[in-house]
Amino acid sequence: MKTINRRHFLKASAIAGAGLALAPKLSFAQGTQSNNKPVLLGGRKPSYNFSRWPIYDQTEEKALLEVLHSNKWGRLNGSITTKFEAEYAKIHGTAHSLAVSSGTSALYTMFGALNVGPGDEVILPVYTFVASYNVVVLNYALPILIDTDIETFQIDTKKMEQAITPQTKLLMPVHIGGSPADIDTILAIGRKHNLPVIEDACQAHLAEWKGKKVGSFGLGGAFSFQSSKNLNCAEGGAITSNSKEFIDRCYSFHNQGQGGTGTSYEMGSGVRGTNLRITEFQAGLLLAQMSRLEQQARKRSENAAYLTRLFNEIPGITPAKLYRGTTNSAYHLYMFRYDQSKFAGLSRDRFIEALSAEGIPCSRGYGQMNSSDYVRGLASNKHYLKIYGEKTMKEWLERNQCPQNDKLTKEQSLWFTQTMLLGERSDMDKIAEAVRRIQKFAKELKK
Known part of the structure; x- marks a missing residue:
């Protein structure tokens, strides 16, 4: 490339x-x-x-007080979160946005909407924050860690395609450091193998590829508003997508498997859901922070x-x-x-x-996540041994060799x-x- x-x-x-x-x-x-x-x-x-970081003034103070005095502090009876979602979708050029409780929650919600689970494999870079790995194993799927393009610090797309198997469920590139991964190549791989692409854009607010914001290319994009991020409210996250069907499934998953009314189940029989909602206070802070x-x-x-x-x-x-x-x-x-x-x-x-x-x-x-005790320990996890067997888990350790990232x-x-x-x-x-x-x-x- x-x-x-x-x-x-x-x-x-x-x-x-x-x-x-x-x-x-x-x-x-x-x-x-x-x-x-x-x-x-x-x-x-x-x-x-x-x-100090974050930077703030009376704009943030006013936003917090407005929510406080509204007596509507949660998204289910407030209106600030909906307003933030509309603004966030607008600046990213996407049709939809869904605010959630963290960047990890954004990824986890999309995995839930796609029904990722045991037996599935997810392809992601080895050079990333551990949350990218955690959302895979939280679903008892198998994380396939791909070596690094040493000149860019991004996922090596040449090795990415080589890692695809019949068990591959999705591709999850990370725009590490806020710089876009090689999006065109990744999308082409996804189309060739009929695999959805989920963009981990948690560090990449307003990053652009050919004039379009990241998070608008794949089926969905995940963003983080954790306290170190360029846009933050201490904790929080968002999903961007151009698919209404997908964003609706994400909404249902993050809202206990229910629709916006809280009464009707939207996801279908046997599909999981949980509570990953953001608060109105966080949404208000984000709107204020977006002004800068x-x-x-x-x-x-x-x-x-x-x-x-x-x-x-x-x-x-x-x-x-x-x-x-x-x-x-x-x-x-x-x-x-x-x-x-x-x-x-x-x-x-x-x-x-x-x-x-x-x-x-x-x-x-970041270091050598693939060789850390935390990650290597997955090979002896009793649940993974039950699902995949000892032979597969030993092979998994070998598949995760990343010599360029080591260097x-x-x-x-x-x-x-x-x-x-x-x-x-x-x-x-x-x-x-x-x-x-x-x-x-x-x-x-x-x-």
Whole structure:
């Protein structure tokens, strides 16, 4: 698949002054130069101040008070959730949206609507948050973990098709970090094998593929409003879809198998349901937070593109690439790779320590989920042994080998979170300058 660097896709856009005032600020000490020593070697510690996240003002306060005084706090007798769903569908260009209690609930609800269960296989990336895996095993289906395209951090679609068997129930790509997976290729695989595609877009608010928002391509898309997300209400989620029949089944599943009246069963005999409803308070907060969503998204994109230009000039720092169809990344995460050979053999952990001392939080990101005790333990789970048998579960462990992901996560992967990209452009200069400073003194930092 062809990929492009982040710097080639950004469209120039201006941010209103009010939006700039709301953005978190990164403040570093003035006069920092590349010949100054890093903090770990006795250099001056930069001053910095991350603004709180989430960002809020009287808009959120008013929204919460309106729900409080309405005496209608739940979606079954309130109207705010319905209003939010209409707005959320509108910004994603989908016919329908359903608000639920979390991003995990959004995925779980869609699995319920599709009646995923024992004997089914679900294809998903190994490089993802564990919730993507959990929704599969909660249904006693078999998660088939696919290796990573190391340049993009996304699912490797070449290996995706190879993993399909007669038991495959659906394809579940994840738009990890807020950057779209290779949607065109994935949809083509789904059509070829007559398999539905569910987009895990929990980190990808307003991300775009060829000018269309993610979550609008597959049968359904899942979004998360957990407290770290670009749009959040502490916990919450949503499903987007262009299929009324599918969204109706999702509504019934998340509402105890009943329709909107709470009296008639909609799902049919023997199909499960549960309570995964969102509250009116959460929906009100989300409507308030959405008033800043587009401004913040533009700010992240501008800063990410600029930071990428700076990082491309530093040997050993390689920003994650975007597929050619990407017209916007949500940049929930700014992902990049680290090559210690270009830093005099300075280990990745020591690099993170040095960068953190400079006042720049940095993470290794996700690990080797397929080889974790948590996931490997599924092979000895008594319920799975009863359903699939010992031979199948041993084979499952072998199927989940992901060597490229091992290489990425053991040696190279790093990321910044989305709040780092809500500062000023000068902050991006200072981040890059800190990396150059660490590189210059890498030999001394090793000691």
